[in-house]
Amino acid sequence: MHREAAEAGAAVARFMAHNVQALADLGARLRAAPPALVLTCARGSSDHAATYAKYMIETLLGVPTASAAFSTVSLYDAPLRADGANPPLCIAISQSGHSPDMLATVERYKASGAMVVALVNNDQSPLAQLADVPLPLCAGPEISVAATKSFITSLAGIAALVAAWSQDEALTAALPGLPVALDQSFALDWQAAQAGLQEATNLFLISRGYGLSIAQEAALKLKETSGLHGEAFSSAEVRHGPMAIVRDGFPVLxxxxxxxxxxxxRQVCADFAERGAQVFLATAEPDAVAAAPGLTLLPALAADEAIAPLLRIASFYRMVNALSLSRGFNPDEPPFLAKVTRTR
Structure with a gap:
């Protein structure tokens, strides 16, 4: 896991180089015939990447984006209809490209008229063959069950797709520096969080907007690799019912x-620290955070808001690998899990 997460910068560079023309062509095609709706098809870590896609597409392009419910096809065999005059875009995201329920859902959407774009690491997979526009992640073999570089490359692929479609200047300008920034972020020292979570049993993972996807991903990785129950929340949503259980010593990242x-x-983390929670905050703006006894700052690189989530999760992956080992787990072989999950 450590080695593969460290390769994320190189994987993103390969993705960008391999797909440069396909992305330019896809962006032009989407501008010429904009879809009225975007549907994402993914599970697990890839579905967290789909959360990022939702925020990116809705924010920068104004196109409603929703996650497909696979069981409507795989369990209930429900018909799916698309607007023939303005068919949706279906973005399928997968490391393996083999999950039967994903394939069934993508096939159903394609048959209804949707254009299928696949961000998939296995470019010989059934999903890659099914796609109208396959975008190989080029992350290389990923042996650890816990996906790392393929997740980061999926986020980079979404950012590159949105940049090509929207022609947003800030996002387009931020992409070339991403591989180096990922390498730098992976090298950052989050040992304070590792030590603080050594004996934890539960914690909250907090972000918002583009960052919600990595809070979801971090929660999953803590469960998979470290036997630690993490729950992800938007900093807005956590102010509702969940906030009630954050008391003295409760861990928050x-x-x-x-x-x-x-x-x-930053404000929510400060509020939690004031009530005695054990808060770890990854921030590139330490001077904007008021000191509190329960608040520990983790180093982070400054970046465009849309790119920063990729850098934060790179730092987290290094930390959680070390945490897993220190808690007596094998991060590469989580119990009861396999690399390819063939759900139906």
Whole structure:
């Protein structure tokens, strides 16, 4: 897991180089015939990448984006209809490209008229063959059951797709520096969080907007690799019912991605620290955070708000691998899990 997560920067560089023309062509095609709706098809870590896609597409392009419910096809065999005059875009995200329920759902959407774009690491998989526009992740073999570089490359693929479609200048300008920034982020020292979570049993993972996806991913990785129950929340949503259980000593890990979303995460983390929680906050703006006895700051690189989530999760992956080992687990072979989950 450590070695593969460390390869994320190189994997993203390969993805960008391999798909440069396909992305440019896809962006032009989507501008010429914009879909009225985007549907994402994914499970597990890939579905967390789909959360990122939802925020990116809705924010920068204004196109409603929703996650497909696979069971409507695989269990209930429900018909799916698309607007023939303005068919949806279906974005399928998968490391393996083999899950039967994903394939059945993508096939059903394609048959209804949707254009299928696949972000898939296995470019010989059934999903890659099914796609109208396959975008190989080029992450290389991923042996550890816990996906790392393929998840980061999926986020990078979404960012590159949205940049090509929207022609957003800030996002487009941020992409070339991403591989180096990922390498730098992976090298950051989050040992304070590792030590603080050594004996934990539960915690909250907090971010907002573009960053919600990595809070979800971090919660999953803690369960998979470290036997630690993490629950992901938006810094807005956590202010409702969940906030009631955050009391003295309760662990919280916050991901500040900058902008308004990051400011809200900083405020929630400060509030939790004031009530005695054990809060770890990854932030590139330490001077914007008021000191509190229960608040520990983790180093993070400054970046465009849309790119920052990729850098934060790279730092987290290094930390959680070390945490898994220190808690007596094997992060590469979580119990009861396999690399390819063939759900139906």
């Amino acid at each position: 916050g991901f500040d991605i900058g902008g308004q979303a990051g400011a809200d995460v």
